[in-house]
Amino acid sequence: GAVVSQHPSRVICKSGTSVKIECRSLDFQATTMFWYRQFPKKSLMLMATSNEGSKATYEQGVEKDKFLINHASLTLSTLTVTSAHPEDSSFYICSASWSGSGTYEQYFGPGTRLTVT
Amino acid sequence: DAKTTQPPSMDCAEGRAANLPCNHSTISGNEYVYWYRQIHSQGPQYIIHGLKNNETNEMASLIITEDRKSSTLILPHATLRDTAVYYCIVRAPYNTDKLIFGTGTRLQVFP
Numbered sequence: 550g551a552v553v554s555q556h557p558s559r560v561i562c563k564s565g566t567s568v569k570i571e572c573r574s575l576d577f578q579a580t581t582m583f584w585y586r587q588f589p590k591k592s593l594m595l596m597a598t599s600n601e602g603s604k605a606t607y608e609q610g611v612e613k614d615k616f617l618i619n620h621a622s623l624t625l626s627t628l629t630v631t632s633a634h635p636e637d638s639s640f641y642i643c644s645a646s647w648s649g650s651g652t653y654e655q656y657f658g659p660g661t662r663l664t665v666t
Numbered sequence: 667d668a669k670t671t672q673p674p675s676m677d678c679a680e681g682r683a684a685n686l687p688c689n690h691s692t693i694s695g696n697e698y699v700y701w702y703r704q705i706h707s708q709g710p711q712y713i714i715h716g717l718k719n720n721e722t723n724e725m726a727s728l729i730i731t732e733d734r735k736s737s738t739l740i741l742p743h744a745t746l747r748d749t750a751v752y753y754c755i756v757r758a759p760y761n762t763d764k765l766i767f768g769t770g771t772r773l774q775v776f777p
Contacts, residue, residue: 553709581762592753593710593767600762642709644765653759654700657709 551647552576555658562633563666570628570661572643578623579645583655584616587640599626633665669693670754675772678748684741686771688754691735696758699730700765701739703750710753710767713739744775 552575562568572582580601585593597607597618605618617629626645630637640662644655671689678684690699700715714721714728716737721728727740741748753770757763 551712555709583764585767592769593704595764595766598762598764640707644709646762651759653763654712654715655765656712657702660707660709662707 551656553643553645553656553658555641555643555661557661558659559662559664561664561666564634565632567629567631568633568663570630570641570643570663572626572628572645572658574624574645574647574656577645577647579626579647580623581646582620582626583644583646584618584626584628585642585644587642587660593642596628630663633663635665638663638665669756669766670768672752672754672768672771674769675774677774677776678741678744680746680775680777681743684744684748684773684775686739686741686752686754686773687736688738689736690754690756693734693756694758697756698759699728699734699737700755700757701726701728702753702755702765703748704753704770705747705750713752744773746775746777749773749775 554573556571582599584596587593596611597605599605599618599620601620607613620626642660644657646653698715701713702710704710716728730737751770751772
């Protein structure tokens with residue numbers, strides 16, 4: 550149990566276009582999902598916390614108008630990178646909190662590699 | 667900022683135990699110690715977590731000192747597939763509480 554999927558696994562887009570990344574909890578309901586970004590040889594940086602049915606909470610320095618997050622259901626959160634630029638090229642990873650053990654450990658998706666040309 | 671300190675890298679021979687240390691001297695009373703690992707170009711994988719008692723599962727053992735200021739993750743019989751970056755994170759066990767990743771320990775298992 551506690552499987553999280555992401556789609557697509559990799560995407561290449563042109564500068565100025567928008568890209569949507571989906572994060573799904575496959576076998577559990579997740580009221581809270583998280584979005585991270587990871588640059589090469591760096592650690593994961595939390596971008597935002599996504600709560601089902603409410604607005605996402607963004608970390609300092611993350612532009613909420615550029616990284617649109619929607620968490621419309623208990624199993625799906627989406628991240629849309631708007632007007633993408635080459636510096637947005639990164640590995641984007643989502644996670645979902647699983648309450649099965651009572652201590653809400655997070656389970657991660659496999660990641661989406663975004664390349665903006 | 668991450669609340670933990672880990673060595674940047676470690677080596678381990680295949681078949682031997684890998685002991686990965688973590689210091690978390692400022693841990694709060696309600697914070698758990700979580701361990702994750704990330705194999706290259708994949709999402710992090712949950713390994714184990716604990717509060718104050720030692721924990722063991724099918725992947726690893728977690729030893730937490732009595733004062734809770736440090737812990738050790740033990741992979742009893744390391745394999746080449748255990749080569750990864752291992753992250754030790756302290757966090758309160760609430761639904762919305764964040765995982766703040768530090769730089770982790772890069773474990774290289776060699777034949």
